[in-house]
Amino acid sequence: MKKANKLAVLSMSAVMLAGLIGCSGNSGSGSGPAPSGGAAANDANSAAPAKKFDGVSLRVVTANHPWTEALKPMIPEFEQATGMKVNLEQFFEDQLTQKLTVELTAGSSSLDVFMIRPLQDAKLYMKNGWVADLTEKSKDTEWDFNDFSEGSVSTLMQDGKLYGVPLITEREILYYRKDIFEKNNIQLPQTLDELKAAAEKLNDPKNEFYGFVARGQRSPAVTQFSSFLYSSGGDFIKDGKATIDTPEAIQAFKLYGDLLKSYGPPGVLNMSWPQALGVFAQGKAAMYTDADSLYPNMLDPQKSKVPADQIGFAVFPAGATGQKPYNVTSWGLSMNSKSKQQDAAWEFVKWATNKENSTKIQGAGNPGARKSVWSKPEGTKAFPQQLAEVMDKSSQIGVGHDRPLVINVGAARDLVGTVIVTAITGGDVDKTAKEENAKFQALIDKEK
Template identity: 55%
Template structure:
């Protein structure tokens, strides 16, 4: 490595013209190797789908993209270490807006995209508003979303048809149908969803919003408002009264397994998980699964539609212009269309509204996602730095509701704990 670094330094000194200038233009007129930018990414379907397209980008711009990918937790650790050391080695980076984004932005790890977007004019107009909102801090845009999710209602088409029912459009209807169709004696439950303390929070969030509540407002915790308590009681009540045994230990794999084994009528979770329910090699009810938008609550249609992944430019990169060319290309309609054809749920409105963009997905699923996007909330957990601690506090109330305990008392205790987290930030 030392030898390579030394040789690189010599070549750089002798090459003529600044590295920044050449990287930014992608100029390869001298016949030397193309400029190279480094993308640090996750071992994710988006990364695998973009790799075969990179030769087209290089041909178009003269810029090569070196991809270093890691498992999610490794990615967070790797990028944190490099950024904290003020390394110039990260030109573009894939990140989780709701897990790492706020911390990284606060620490100054990301370059602002405002000037680039302003020069381009309208370059962000096509993004789903809720997805774009998750990569902003006030007026500062520090990333662009590349993978989105949406909380949808999975349901058994055959069971509803036999009962003469249509998919529920409201939470009241969901509760009524879950009660009517639940048959525990024969191993069929009306509803299943995440019940495990922390994992449950992201899917509970849509129930919270639909009840007119939120996790916080103006820096103040709001877990104990009447609307929030009503949401906790509703979600916990569904799982307590119509859910399967062991709900408190269920994250998405366990809840999905109950549904795909034919043991539940309704299931709410992320749209990105749909192939687990529709793939006959994974699901015993693959040909019986339907999808619907998240039901409206007392406060109307409000649903979590967060971006799972976004892309940013490293603040210390010496190749920011070249990195921007890549970011702009990777989030263009042409590329997003290509990626979405491979099952990557993108963040562009026009792609979701085009026949090509939804051809890969079940028709009712794409319709549910499009409808959800109209009423989207850009986060499915508190948009704070210490999100892990916050999820634990919120999860305590969810668990209390599932167990039939005093929800109001649990919400009051957790609200105090959550406020302490906010005060520390």
């Protein structure tokens, strides 16, 4: 009995000593509760120290997109590092838009982070106050906001404030047939005038081969026409005024229309990207301008009759004001302004879009917006070398929108597209541009 008491005293003394000097080690086999305070926090067999976001459950709503698929395997690392639980929800594009509109209109605070389509939705979301202002948070020097290309962030900004972070970008480029150019001893067009001259020389409709193909369908054509517009010195809107009837715009309409009317395939008025791409991929056109994101379709032997090594990629040719292809953000990441977990939400956004993860995600074939990633072999390994170089240069010089930046984008595209169709069919471009510009101005004024 004396021996047992002696052991108990020694055991209690050891515990008290451990508590006083804060040393770690085995806690012993006693059945009593573990000591609290510093001893428990530092005990190797006790729970790890609390993390900043322990117990936070973050709701993140995304699109069914390759970007999401590339990020998902990395999320457990984020949860482990922060103590956060990420509840990821994925939807098809139209479902996502509908879900976000319903929840944000209702003022839901349960939604924390979500993917956004800047070109279609940002204007409305910013006007309604649905997206959180990230301006101050984005000043984190380690995260480095300045690493994002200027064009990619422009549609996520308003009045100098940032409302989202770009995830996926695309640019308009020139696709061309290397073998056809070499056979005819034609140099790669550096200007739009040279592009037209090459299209004229290579056009051979009697043998069902055409000098140029692009979208000709009214609304879908607008985005690809935009690079012709910018490179000619025009734009859709300037200082709140519709500008699709300026001399620069009319010149661009006539050039685009003439290329498709004189050197394009039959039925071009019914062509969106699948049809126009199909003409090029079937070996029936020398040149094609469209988004760089479409390139996998051309390199797939199941979809293309043109050998992959005969397809060239080039920066969009220069017009009167130089090379000005669009460089747009098709998907961004924003935070709900009503979320009650702003710091946790930003922690996720910052992590998902940091340099390291952006490199991994782009390396999986998802073209992003960080300038530094385009300069890394790990960031460009998924793309053909020539294409990666073209994408990099285009993102440096590109314009950040490929359509009118208004809330009612569909109606605006129809107005611009009407002028494009008039140009393709050989109608009175000047007259139509003036009429559609007046309608466009009324649309802009109504939204104000």
